[in-house]
Amino acid sequence: MDKDLPSEKATESPITGAVVPPSLASPDAERDQLGEEFELVTGPARSLRADAMRRLRRNKLALAGLVWIVLVILVAVTADLWAPRWLGDPVEIDSTTAAQRMLLPPSWEHPFGTDKLGRDIASRVVYGARVSLIVGVVAVAIMVLIGLIMGGIAAYYGGIWDAIIMRLADVFFAFPYILFAITLIAVLGRRGIENVFFAIGFLGWPSIARVFRSSVLSVKENEYVDAARAMGASTPRILIRHIMPNAVAPIIVYATMSIGGAILTEAALSFLGMGVQPPDPSWGNMLSDARAFMQSAPHMMIFPGLAILTTVLAFVLLGDGLRDALDVKLKE
């Protein structure tokens, strides 16, 4: 009985700004998560997932984004197999030939040209993709994890927990995001990729927490949650098995878009010299290098910039597509 007490308290908390997921017609409490079949009110019976997939497939821009993301992942994963051999080493400087290979414009041998130390820019862009993808995925994973825990606690337990967590979120929102990230990393002193993960994850959670909180608040009012509770299910079980799967759609959309945002943030931090440190290549620090050679070697700034733009755009388009497909309404 003890376990039920907090949830009774929780029902008193006001429900505001709730995101209402589509077609919650007959969710079966005992069925597996995400595999749940939802009956649509009109039209032939189709699962929510199949329905969303169908809508996503129709969205050409979102598909283009997805294709680009898959391509970038393939390039980043297989880089070791071909990039150093075909293009050149992304980090090592060949001192014997460096002088003749500095700042060369794009050619057959060096499709994106070479940088100030004679390294192949295409190879550096390829390895930069690794950094961007790793930062995007890890940082957003941290952000989503913290956000889900905080949002879940706030929504499910309500009362004082809700008040504390939401005020904390307000505090984080009072800081302009990029400025806070810069300040945090600057003051912490240690530079490098781990700090970028930490800064993005630590600063980004309030948005996820807010989105998740409002979906949980709306889902938790459903009868099947009462039913599960009446059957004696424990609180963690109710949260994970019954509430999570039904509140997760906005999180998927938000996380997809956040990966794009995290890639941009990493690029900005590395550009300012606070993210990935040279000689390791990152799209951001390559642009920082390029500033000094804007006049003599503009190719140095074109390709890393295009890489950031296309990759972030792909995540934004996919996120937009998922939002429409899952019929999620995000306020921000």
Add this chain to the structure above:
Amino acid sequence: MIAYIARRILQMIPVFIGVTIILFILRSPGVIGGDPIRMITGERAISETLYNQLVEKYGLNKPFYVQYVRYLNDLVHGDLGTSYQKNRPVTSILWSKFPNTLKLALAAILIEIVFGILAGVISAVKRYSFWDVLVTLSTSVLVSLPVFWLGMLLQLIFGLKFKQWGLPYLPISGMGGDQFPQIVHLIMPAITLASVSTAYAARIMRSQLLEVMGQDYMRTAAAKGLSNAKVIWNHGMKNAMIPVVTYFGLDLGAMMGGTVLTETVFNWPGIGREIFLAIGQRDWPIVLGATIIIVFIVMALNLLVDISYAFLDPRIRYGRQAT
């Protein structure tokens, strides 16, 4: 109305305390890594007596909460500490840079208002047309574009290449002191700073106007014989504008924080560039002082926006508080 304002100010207090605690923790010796006395004195060797005097003077031997209260007290009196490198009060350093940042932010807001509203209205009124698709696509591109790269592209094209081709070109750095008037120096940084926000403003404007255009009073206005332009202007825009104006207000604060990148790219001598330079010199009082000033500006703007919102829309004043 007064009750509403009072309530909003009361709600700001926990946020204020939270913000100051976070910044207080960030400036504490354990976090910034290093002995704060050493940072103040630099490499000079000092006697133990002087060291102890300084510890006493800065209250570093006092308990945590005493130091925090002292910090709050300094803040309230406008004392943000002394710059390690320049040996001048942080407040006066930032105060001299603030007008430049404000100029840049206001110019950017102006661009955002004009182009954001224009693009949003066109794409809502001509929904699904070529222009709508163009606006929608370009807003997606703009939000995905790293602002510093946009700045560099503008410098490359309108600064370096135009000069090379013998066309009228724009200055790529600084804010004056050469053949260009200051307003010309302002053009590219302002466009860069405004880019992302303009895209969001256009999106919000579009969705708001589309929502309003589906309302009954719009049909009524059309039915009583008003021209299309009049319906949209007199009845549509007025109602659709409220959230857009709110966004502009909030965004002015966000821009203050976003100036670090833009000012760095264009060497614009404002607070953002000052932060960037101070980071390079490990001058933490400037970094943290600038951060707290910007946070206060953001909070004040949020409050003003909320108050004007309540002033415009009585439902908010009397309605239940939304969280």
